[in-house]
Amino acid sequence: MDDIADDVEQVLRAARVFAAVTAEAVAQLGDRITLPQLRVLTVAAEVGSLNNADVARLLDVHISNASRLCDRLVRSGLLDRRDSEIDRRRVALTVTAAGRELLQVVTAHRRSVFTRVLADMSAADRAALVRGLSGFVGSGEHQITGVLAGP
Numbered sequence: 121m122d123d124i125a126d127d128v129e130q131v132l133r134a135a136r137v138f139a140a141v142t143a144e145a146v147a148q149l150g151d152r153i154t155l156p157q158l159r160v161l162t163v164a165a166e167v168g169s170l171n172n173a174d175v176a177r178l179l180d181v182h183i184s185n186a187s188r189l190c191d192r193l194v195r196s197g198l199l200d201r202r203d204s205e206i207d208r209r210r211v212a213l214t215v216t217a218a219g220r221e222l223l224q225v226v227t228a229h230r231r232s233v234f235t236r237v238l239a240d241m242s243a244a245d246r247a248a249l250v251r252g253l254s255g256f257v258g259s260g261e262h263q264i265t266g267v268l269a270g271p
Contacts (some may be wrong), residue, residue: 142155149226152222157189160175160190161222163178164213165223170212171210194213198218198222200214202214
């Protein structure tokens with residue numbers, strides 16, 4: 121069991137690196153977006169459309185908080201809100217062109233940082249990392265319930 125505890129600590133350290141890179145990318149945008157808003161945009165871009173209940177589950181917040189967050193994204197022109205074609209009682213939230221551009225800026229920053237980090241590693245360490253991350257992501261996707269994705 122000690123091996124697992126040590127492994128968990130190493131994964132937590134890696135998670136801090138990933139989170140710091142994302143936070144740095146968001147900080148460069150100034151007050152244009154918060155981390156929770158970025159998560160919503162990222163998931164909406166991946167799945168195509170969300171509703172307020174999806175956002176509440178994704179962020180583990182009350183639906184009224186999710187609705188306010190989405191309202192801010194709509195007002196800022198990053199999300200579009202339309203009546204759902206399937207259920208008029210629901211709305212469909214989709215990423216706008218401006219939202220996609222913002223995601224591209226964040227992704228470009230993250231890609232740049234990770235490229236530098238990986239370039240500093242040996243080829244053998246990079247290969248081991250990629251193999252390990254592939255297994256980790258595969259297992260993690262099965263463990264996590266609800267709407268999955270994001271920074």
